[in-house]
Each structure stands twice: as C-alpha cells, then as structure tokens.
Amino acid sequence: MWSDxxxxxxxxxxxxxxxxxxTIHDVARLAGVSRQTVSRAVNDKGEIDPATKERVLEAARxxxxxxxxxxxxxxxxxxxxxGLVIPDLKNPFFPxxxxxxxxxxxxxxxxVVVWDSRIDEARERExxxxxxxxADAVVGYFKDPDDVLTQHLGGMPLVLLERGPQQTGFAxxxxxxxxxxxxxxxxxxxxxxxxxxxxxxxxGPGPRRLAFLEQVxxxxxxxxxxxxxxxxxxxxAGGEAGMDQLLDAxxxxxxxxxxxxxxxxxxxxxARRRGRRVPEDLAVLGFDGxxxxxxxxxxxxxxHIDKRQLGxxxxxxxxxxRAGEEPMNGTEASVVPELVVxxxx
Amino acid sequence: MWSDxxxxxxxxxxxxxxxxxxTIHDVARLAGVSRQTVSRAVNDKGEIDPATKERVLEAARxxxxxxxxxxxxxxxxxxxxxGLVIPDLKNPFFPxxxxxxxxxxxxxxxxVVVWDSRIDEARERExxxxxxxxADAVVGYFKDPDDVLTQHLGGMPLVLLERGPQQTGFAxxxxxxxxxxxxxxxxxxxxxxxxxxxxxxxxGPGPRRLAFLEQVxxxxxxxxxxxxxxxxxxxxAGGEAGMDQLLDAxxxxxxxxxxxxxxxxxxxxxARRRGRRVPEDLAVLGFDGxxxxxxxxxxxxxxHIDKRQLGxxxxxxxxxxRAGEEPMNGTEASVVPELVVxxxx
DNA sequence: TTGTAAGCGTTATCAT
DNA sequence: ATGATAACGCTTACAA
Numbered sequence: 026m027w028s029d030x031x032x033x034x035x036x037x038x039x040x041x042x043x044x045x046x047x048t049i050h051d052v053a054r055l056a057g058v059s060r061q062t063v064s065r066a067v068n069d070k071g072e073i074d075p076a077t078k079e080r081v082l083e084a085a086r087x088x089x090x091x092x093x094x095x096x097x098x099x100x101x102x103x104x105x106x107x108g109l110v111i112p113d114l115k116n117p118f119f120p121x122x123x124x125x126x127x128x129x130x131x132x133x134x135x136x137v138v139v140w141d142s143r144i145d146e147a148r149e150r151e152x153x154x155x156x157x158x159x160a161d162a163v164v165g166y167f168k169d170p171d172d173v174l175t176q177h178l179g180g181m182p183l184v185l186l187e188r189g190p191q192q193t194g195f196a197x198x199x200x201x202x203x204x205x206x207x208x209x210x211x212x213x214x215x216x217x218x219x220x221x222x223x224x225x226x227x228x229g230p231g232p233r234r235l236a237f238l239e240q241v242x243x244x245x246x247x248x249x250x251x252x253x254x255x256x257x258x259x260x261x262a263g264g265e266a267g268m269d270q271l272l273d274a275x276x277x278x279x280x281x282x283x284x285x286x287x288x289x290x291x292x293x294x295x296a297r298r299r300g301r302r303v304p305e306d307l308a309v310l311g312f313d314g315x316x317x318x319x320x321x322x323x324x325x326x327x328x329h330i331d332k333r334q335l336g337x338x339x340x341x342x343x344x345x346x347r348a349g350e351e352p353m354n355g356t357e358a359s360v361v362p363e364l365v366v367x368x369x370x
Numbered sequence: 371m372w373s374d375x376x377x378x379x380x381x382x383x384x385x386x387x388x389x390x391x392x393t394i395h396d397v398a399r400l401a402g403v404s405r406q407t408v409s410r411a412v413n414d415k416g417e418i419d420p421a422t423k424e425r426v427l428e429a430a431r432x433x434x435x436x437x438x439x440x441x442x443x444x445x446x447x448x449x450x451x452x453g454l455v456i457p458d459l460k461n462p463f464f465p466x467x468x469x470x471x472x473x474x475x476x477x478x479x480x481x482v483v484v485w486d487s488r489i490d491e492a493r494e495r496e497x498x499x500x501x502x503x504x505a506d507a508v509v510g511y512f513k514d515p516d517d518v519l520t521q522h523l524g525g526m527p528l529v530l531l532e533r534g535p536q537q538t539g540f541a542x543x544x545x546x547x548x549x550x551x552x553x554x555x556x557x558x559x560x561x562x563x564x565x566x567x568x569x570x571x572x573x574g575p576g577p578r579r580l581a582f583l584e585q586v587x588x589x590x591x592x593x594x595x596x597x598x599x600x601x602x603x604x605x606x607a608g609g610e611a612g613m614d615q616l617l618d619a620x621x622x623x624x625x626x627x628x629x630x631x632x633x634x635x636x637x638x639x640x641a642r643r644r645g646r647r648v649p650e651d652l653a654v655l656g657f658d659g660x661x662x663x664x665x666x667x668x669x670x671x672x673x674h675i676d677k678r679q680l681g682x683x684x685x686x687x688x689x690x691x692r693a694g695e696e697p698m699n700g701t702e703a704s705v706v707p708e709l710v711v712x713x714x715x
Numbered sequence: 716t717t718g719t720a721a722g723c724g725t726t727a728t729c730a731t
Numbered sequence: 732a733t734g735a736t737a738a739c740g741c742t743t744a745c746a747a
Contacts, residue, residue, distance in 0.1 A: 404717070404718045404719080405718090406718060406719080407716085407718075410716095417716065417717085418716065419716060419717085441723090444722095444723045444724065444725090445722080445723050447723090
C-alpha cells in the first residue's frame with residue numbers, strides 16, 4: 026500500500042530522536058483525505074463535513090502535526106518580522122525602548138526578534154548578518170558608520186536609534202539633546218552654579234557633549250577638556266570611576282552633567298565617598314529619567330526621556346520605509362527630554 | 371519579448387507604494403541568466419564566472435532583491451525560532467531572564483521573538499495563539515492552568531518559567547523558593563527577630579508563601595493571615611501599599627519578607643514614611659537580587675537569583691523537548707537563591 | 716560554467 | 732463537501 030510513496034523513513038536508530046515533522050501530506054494519508062481537506066480542517070474554514078473534520082483533526086493530533094510556517098508564509102503574504110538590536114539589557118533604559126518597539130509592532134501585527142549586542146560592534150554586525158536573512162527590517166543601536174552597516178544589511182531597511190542627521194543617512198529616531206541640555210544647564214545656572222563638569226559616555230563629541238559645550242560657552246562658563254571625563258562603562262561603576270577622574274582634574278566644580286542616569290548615580294556615590302554632600306557641595310544632573318532615579322538617595326534630578334515613545338517612533342519609521350514613503354531623520358523624528366527636578370540638583 | 375510571462379504588473383496607482391518584492395526570477399530575467407545562476411551568485415557558491423556573478427549581483431541590487439526567508443526556510447531546514455513571553459519589561463528582573471534566553475538561544479543559532487504580556491492573562495493567551503504559528507517552541511511566564519495553555523498551544527512545545535512540578539505538567543524551570551526562604555528566615559532569626567510578616571505578590575499560596583509559612587511554623591513563630599499582606603502590583607508602589615496594610619494589621623512586626631525586591635523597596639519606603647528606621651525598627655528582606663538593591667538606602671538584603679541562568683536553563687529545556695528527550699520539571703531544573711546580606715536586614 | 720527539473724509544505728482556484 | 736492542480740520562491744541534484 027502507498028507503494029509509490031518512497032518517503033525515506035527515519036532509520037529509527039535512536040528510539041526517540043527528533044523525527045521528521047509530520048506534513049499536511051502525512052495527515053491527509055492517515056485521515057484518508059486530500060491535503061486540501063486537511064487544510065480546511067486545520068484552518069477551520071467552512072465547507073467541510075463536521076465528521077471528516079473531526080477525523081482529520083484527530084489524525085493531526087496523533088501525528089503531532091503543525092503547519093510549516095515557511096510554507097504558509099510563502100503562500101500567505103503579510104507576515105512581518107522586525108529585528109531589534111539592543112546594546113545592553115541590563116541598563117534599564119533599553120528594556121523600555123524595547124517595550125515601545127514591541128507595543129507598536131504588536132499593534133501592526135508584526136513580530137519582533139531581539140538581539141542583545143552587548144555593546145560589541147562585532148556582535149552588532151553579526152546581528153545584521155543574521156537578521157538580514159530573517160527579518161524584513163531592523164531597528165536598533167549601531168556604532169558602525171553607514172557604509173559598514175550597508176555592507177551587512179543586504180538591502181534590508183534599517184532604522185537607527187539615537188542618531189542625528191549629521192551622523193547617518195539612514196532613517197533614524199533621535200533625542201533632542203540640545204533642547205534637553207539647555208533646560209538642564211539653565212536649571213544649574215539658576216541654582217548659582219558656574220563651574221560645571223561633564224561625565225561623558227562616548228568618545229567622539231556626541232550630541233550630548235556638543236550640546237553641553239554649546240550651553241556652557243553661551244553662558245560664558247569656563248570649560249576645556251579637563252572639565253569632561255569619559256566613563257568607560259555606561260554603568261554606576263563607570264560613573265564612579267569617571268567622577269573620581271573628574272574630581273581629580275577639576276576639584277573646584279560644583280555641578281556635573283552626566284551622560285545618563287546610571288553614570289549620574291555613580292557620580293553621586295563617588296562624590297559622597299570623597300566627602301562631598303550632594304547637592305549642597307556638588308549638584309548632579311542625569312539624563313534618561315530612569316524609574317531608578319526616584320529610589321536613590323538623593324533622588325536624581327534628570328532629563329527625562331520617553332523611552333517607549335522612542336521605540337514607537339522607530340516602528341513608525343519602519344512602516345514608512347516599507348510603504349515607500351520618505352523616511353525621516355533623527356531630527357524630524359525625535360523625542361525631546363524634559364527636566365525633572367528632584368533632590369540631586 | 372518574454373511574452374509568456376503574464377506577471378501582473380502593479381497598477382502603478384500610487385507612485386511609490388510598496389511594489390511587489392523582486393524574486394529570484396526577476397533578477398534572473400534582468401541579468402539574462404537562469405534562476406540557478408542567481409542563486410549561486412547570491413549565496414556565493416563557487417562554480418560561477420566572476421563576470422556573470424557581478425552582473426547578477428548588480429541586477430539584484432537594481433531590483434532591491436532579497437531572498438524570501440520563507441522559500442529558503444522551506445528548503446533549508448534548521449531555522450529555529452523560539453518565542454519568549456515576559457510579563458513586565460519594566461521590572462528589571464525580566465530583562466535579565468530575557469538576556470539569558472537570548473544568550474543561550476544565540477549560541478544554538480536560534481532566534482527569539484519576544485512578547486510583552488503586561489501581566490495580562492488574555493494577552494498571554496494571545497501571545498500563544500500567535501506564536502503557535504510563528505515559533506517552534508515557547509518559553510515564558512503564564513498564569514493559566516495547563517489545560518488552557520494546551521488549548522492555545524496547538525501542539526507546540528512549551529517551557530514554563532518559575533513553575534514547580536505541583537503547578538504544571540509542562541516542562542519547567544523553577545526557583546527553589548524553599549531553599550532560599552530557609553536561608554532568609556534563618557538570617558532574620560539570627561538577628562533576633564521573632565515577629566516576621568510577609569508581603570506576598572500572588573493570591574494563591576505560591577511557593578514563596580508556602581516556604582515562608584513552613585519556616586515560620588517550624589521555628590514556632592506566630593503567624594496567620596493577618597501576618598501576610600497582598601501587594602496588588604509587583605512594584606515599589608505595590609510594596610508601599612502592602613506595607614501600609616501589613617503595618618496596620620500587625621504593628622508589632624520587626625521584620626518582613628517580601629515577594630520580590632521591588633516590593634521590598636516599597637516596604638522600606640513605607641516603613642520609613644511611618645517613622646520606622648530600617649533595619650533598626652524593621653528589617654526588610656527582598657527576593658530577586660536586583661542590581662537596584664545595592665543603590666537604595668539602606669542597601670537591600672535579599673535572596674539573590676541568577677536570572678540569566680534561569681533563562682539559559684529554559685532554553686536548555688527547549689532543546690531537550692526538541693530532541694525528544696524527557697523534559698525536566700521545575701524541581702529538576704531550577705536555580706537556588708542565595709542570601710546576600712546588605713544593610714536592610 | 717551554466718541551465719533544467721524536481722521538490723520543499725502550504726493554500727487558492729476551479730472542478731467534481 | 733471534497734479533490735486535482737497550480738502556484739508561492741527558493742535550493743539541490745543532475746545534465747549539458
């Protein structure tokens with residue numbers, strides 16, 4: 026029987042190995058119907074006898090049949106998968122961005138496959154290599170310049186997170202650092218500070234540092250490289266180390282602007298460890314608006330960013346790209362920080 | 371020319387709509403070669419003239435051609451996608467679990483599509499409905515009982531997170547709450563506490579509460595329902611509310627064991643707000659070991675869980691399931707908490 | 716080096 | 732109500 030079906034049956038060496046998955050054909054055979062009928066039963070379309078339907082479903086159950094998503098995808102269009110590349114799941118900032126991406130994607134019926142690049146450029150590229158085969162578009166944080174990205178993209182649409190128009194030609198969603206920092210420095214100025222340092226988190230002169238320098242110069246405050254310390258890590262530990270450095274270089278500062286909240290919290294800890302009271306002796310201003318900032322002592326004054334919105338905007342850009350519309354750059358699509366005054370500054 | 375190709379060209383109504391994606395066929399036509407040759411060029415196999423290869427690649431570029439992942443998946447086996455369902459990306463606990471899942475999945479060359487169920491059982495089911503069509507297995511947090519899950523699984527393998535053998539017949543990865551709580555209560559006892567309350571986070575008598583009751587009774591400490599308060603939310607706010615409740619019901623307690631760190635931090639805040647010093651008047655013990663616990667004041671004593679490991683173990687279970695091996699339950703595969711003593715207790 | 720043919724597992728269309 | 736047949740877009744033999 027079925028002698029024409031020269032299906033290579035598994036050798037049955039291992040008693041319980043991962044056998045070949047059952048196909049619609051197998052189910053049809055077992056139920057004694059055509060594949061079409063199986064399809065109808067499984068997708069419960071009408072036009073099928075309840076009795077045969079039950080029989081088919083039973084056969085499917087028996088064989089542990091699940092339709093191949095590939096075969097389905099091939100014939101039913103419209104399954105969209107976007108890749109999301111995040112640098113560091115341990116920084117509370119990024120899970121919130123991810124939440125925004127997931128939320129917006131779900132509303133459109135899209136799926137999101139996530140990659141944790143762990144702040145490693147090689148891993149960023151690796152993510153692109155893989156995702157360019159598995160996703161319809163990618164959203165994420167990348168350090169590489171446009172040409173390198175293009176190389177690993179294989180033509181797949183990309184939306185960059187936190188990149189301004191000067192930094193990339195790709196579609197992007199930015200943070201209006203200038204607007205944020207202006208508020209922050211104004212606040213420090215109001216409190217009487219004239220000697221303000223910065224704890225930066227990136228090497229090149231990124232938007233936050235640039236904005237800082239502009240504000241500080243506009244108000245005629247003293248500043249040069251020694252007023253800016255680099256934090257190797259975007260973490261509390263990184264902030265502590267950076268603050269130590271900064272305080273060694275410029276002991277006279279009365280306020281610091283930190284690249285992000287984690288660094289700011291580290292700065293507070295280092296300052297206190299060195300005997301300075303915060304904010305009395307040293308004011309600390311963060312950038313992020315993490316929930317965490319409310320829980321530390323003193324509570325962190327910070328430039329709050331709507332992280333979910335950042336994620337949502339990115340998905341919106343993907344939609345534009347897919348629709349063939351003109352993508353926006355990180356100035357046109359951006360979220361603007363809002364000063365939240367708490368105790369630290 | 372090509373008059374046999376009755377391809378329905380897009381009506382070209384919208385000038386820039388999302389046209390039909392180019393297929394390997396289109397590229398072949400444009401380059402004047404067979405589809406096979408295109409395939410060779412794109413996947414850069416050998417056996418192809420460098421000149422034609424270049425010509426093909428150019429054509430592909432022109433048409434913005436990207437191979438269909440569905441067609442590919444159909445013919446090349448081995449693309450594995452696992453779904454990950456997480457209840458709350460804003461609780462720092464879960465991103466770390468996710469990081470573990472991502473890490474282990476990546477090592478196996480698997481992809482992970484993530485769903486945020488936002489602690490909503492309806493959304494959990496929805497996630498299963500979708501993922502049962504798009505993933506090869508699912509890992510995650512689910513509240514529904516086994517039979518409901520089965521219904522939405524469509525035969526797809528499932529690995530439950532933080533579920534013991536009494537709670538599910540599915541494969542699972544658990545947390546050895548009993549071992550953890552034993553350490554915690556012993557510590558409180560050592561410090562002289564005899565009146566210990568609990569801030570629970572789930573309604574039914576979950577493993578943490580059960581373990582708490584067992585320890586407390588074993589040591590002959592007083593306890594009844596009034597010693598346990600429910601926190602509606604697993605958050606700092608939830609912890610504050612719960613602590614208020616507990617302190618109203620049992621003002622005499624000198625220590626609390628909290629369902630998780632966020633709740634514990636809320637408890638500290640509520641206690642202090644009500645004029646109690648922590649830990650002098652009231653000791654607070656958390657459960658999670660969030661990094662955050664080191665940053666609050668006083669630093670949180672907690673039962674630390676290796677969250678990444680939890681995620682890794684879950685992926686390992688998926689591998690077993692796929693290999694047809696016997697899955698483990700949440701006792702066989704589990705992570706055991708470790709007491710980390712800091713200032714709060 | 717290149718092309719032809721067969722199949723991967725499904726669904727849509729059109730008969731029956 | 733059910734079945735045949737033709738796609739869907741790609742890769743892997745096998746020929747040429």
